[in-house]
Amino acid sequence: MWYTLxxxxxxxxxxxxxxxxxxxxxxxxxxxxxxxxLFFVIITPFVSAIALMRALVRGSKxxxxxxxxxxxxxxxxxxxxxxxxxxxxxxxxSYMWRVSYLYALEKSAASVVRLDRRSVSPSLCGVAxxxx
Amino acid sequence: xQTLRHFVWETQLIHALRMNLTIVIPxxxxxxxxxxxxxxxxxxxEVSKSLANFPLELMLIAMSFMLSALSGLSAAxxxxxxxxxxxxxxxxxxxxxxxxxxxxxNRMTRWLYVLSTKLQVAYAQYxxxxxxxxxxxxxxxxxxxxxxxxAMFYCSMMTLVLVxxxxxxxxxxxxxxxxxE
Numbered sequence: 001m002w003y004t005l006x007x008x009x010x011x012x013x014x015x016x017x018x019x020x021x022x023x024x025x026x027x028x029x030x031x032x033x034x035x036x037x038l039f040f041v042i043i044t045p046f047v048s049a050i051a052l053m054r055a056l057v058r059g060s061k062x063x064x065x066x067x068x069x070x071x072x073x074x075x076x077x078x079x080x081x082x083x084x085x086x087x088x089x090x091x092x093x094s095y096m097w098r099v100s101y102l103y104a105l106e107k108s109a110a111s112v113v114r115l116d117r118r119s120v121s122p123s124l125c126g127v128a129x130x131x132x
Numbered sequence: 133x134q135t136l137r138h139f140v141w142e143t144q145l146i147h148a149l150r151m152n153l154t155i156v157i158p159x160x161x162x163x164x165x166x167x168x169x170x171x172x173x174x175x176x177x178e179v180s181k182s183l184a185n186f187p188l189e190l191m192l193i194a195m196s197f198m199l200s201a202l203s204g205l206s207a208a209x210x211x212x213x214x215x216x217x218x219x220x221x222x223x224x225x226x227x228x229x230x231x232x233x234x235x236x237x238n239r240m241t242r243w244l245y246v247l248s249t250k251l252q253v254a255y256a257q258y259x260x261x262x263x264x265x266x267x268x269x270x271x272x273x274x275x276x277x278x279x280x281x282x283a284m285f286y287c288s289m290m291t292l293v294l295v296x297x298x299x300x301x302x303x304x305x306x307x308x309x310x311x312x313e
Binding site: 004007008010011012013014015016018019020022023024025026027028029030033036037040041044045048068069072073075076077079080083084086089093 | 152154155158159162176177179180183184186244246248249250251252253254255256257258259274275278279280281282283284285287288290291292294295298299302303306310
């Protein structure tokens with residue numbers, strides 16, 4: 001059972017690397033940049049597994065939204081739609097990134113407010129007993 | 133004596149191949165597919181495009197194995213059930229599940245196409261911007277590095293999609309092989 005599972009994982013990694021290499025070779029002509037991207041391809045499965053474990057144990061932290069990077073993604077997407085005669089993706093990556101970052105900010109702000117109310121509540125600082 | 137040694141070596145190789153069908157079938161099919169396209173003088177673009185569809189092809193291979201089990205070609209499969217009716221019903225249900233998983237894989241392959249075209253455009257924009265002359269002693273423009281950052285992101289996403297699609301297809305194939313072996 002474990003041997004079959006291990007063999008399956010090895011097969012998945014081999015097939016993923018071969019296919020990624022073929023796609024990268026077609027998309028990126030510059031050798032140095034292709035090497036860098038290939039490095040990312042190789043480390044992604046392992047880093048993602050570790051990140052998933054950490055997120056399950058400690059919870060995930062949002063990545064700060066960058067307006068400039070968001071605009072660049074929008075430019076890439078609009079050109080892709082024109083070049084490949086395809087519909088633009090909606091919601092785009094930049095939109096999802098912004099929304100998820102704002103949601104995480106709101107969530108953390110709400111938890112801070114909740115914590116603040118609890119820490120200055122009358123029962124905790126003794127105001128309630130003084131009033132009596 | 134030499135003939136006997138050769139025979140032993142051959143038997144061991146065949147035994148190893150039989151033990152690792154989960155890795156042998158996909159990798160052999162992939163290599164055969166690449167060689168067919170190379171001998172047919174297909175362009176590299178066509179080879180890479182067809183490779184993206186490989187997870188779906190593995191699902192079809194798994195489905196054909198289940199069809200062979202349904203038609204009674206595998207005695208080992210039928211022996212695992214109390215009667216023929218149960219074996220046939222399980223084969224049909226498995227095929228329906230494989231079909232549903234193939235639909236998901238097909239959808240994810242579409243995402244793979246989108247990500248690879250995004251990567252192409254990001255690289256095209258990067259090479260266009262980096263070929264323009266820069267003013268000396270100035271801070272590098274975020275527009276160039278931004279494209280590289282997004283290319284890295286697309287690569288990581290592409291790898292994750294590939295791991296998911298190949299993961300589903302290889303696990304399905306190994307499950308079917310386990311059933312009929």
